[in-house]
């Protein structure tokens with residue numbers, strides 16, 4: 086059972102997970118996790134290595150579907166709709182619930198095409214002018230426009246690591262998502278590039294429901310307002326980020342934040 090703090094403001098659940106378990110073959114990696122993901126706050130998933138943070142994150146846009154041995158039980162809803170229902174269009178789902186990975190993974194295409202690809206396949210733009218406008222808006226929103234506007238035809242892979250990660254965020258934004266999942270988005274970046282991504286998360290907060298998996302408790306404290314602490318496949322505790330770090334209710338959370346393991 087998760088200890089959920091009782092001082093939380095009421096929010097709408099953009100996404101709702103109910104009793105979600107995930108198996109890799111016979112091995113249970115996630116054990117009956119329930120959580121509501123609001124749009125108002127950034128949610129951080131923290132916990133020691135191997136506790137299942139990434140596994141659980143990936144259930145939220147069915148990224149686990151790509152792992153043949155993975156099986157998900159329980160229910161996950163987006164605006165009340167079961168994302169594992171048989172009629173769910175997974176390509177559409179992953180546009181609505183975008184994802185940014187540890188290692189920036191731009192397509193080996195131009196900066197422009199990295200952003201334009203999604204809107205094109207999802208039919209979001211009528212013509213070139215509209216597509217240009219989406220590309221500019223997405224790059225602006227990701228804080229990258231000024232740096233790349235003169236070289237939109239250069240390869241996305243030629244950018245610095247931090248720029249590539251902002252390009253990946255712009256790419257997620259371009260298809261007008263409702264939720265953005267970030268799996269340790271700064272782990273391959275230097276402190277300056279990390280600070281830029283953290284600023285960006287603050288700017289995007291409220292417009293999209295954002296979930297970030299992070300190894301860094303400092304980062305969770307800087308960017309999130311809600312924190313879920315995971316341990317051995319269970320979600321142990323959920324509350325305001327400030328409370329999780331200063332007044333955890335559970336011994337296991339206390340042990341983790343004071344550096345006893347992890």
Ligand SMILES: Nc1ncnc2c1ncn2[C@@H]1O[C@H](COP(=O)(O)OP(=O)(O)OP(=O)(O)O)[C@@H](O)[C@H]1O
Nearest residue numbers: 109114132133134135136137138139140141152154
């Ligand atoms: N593709 C896979 N096949 C089999 N087991 C897996 C697979 N991916 C993860 N696991 C196992 O599931 C458990 C949870 O892993 P997961 O990567 O979700 O944890 P994590 O908390 O994100 O860890 P880290 O912080 O090290 O990335 C671990 O025991 C891991 O070995």
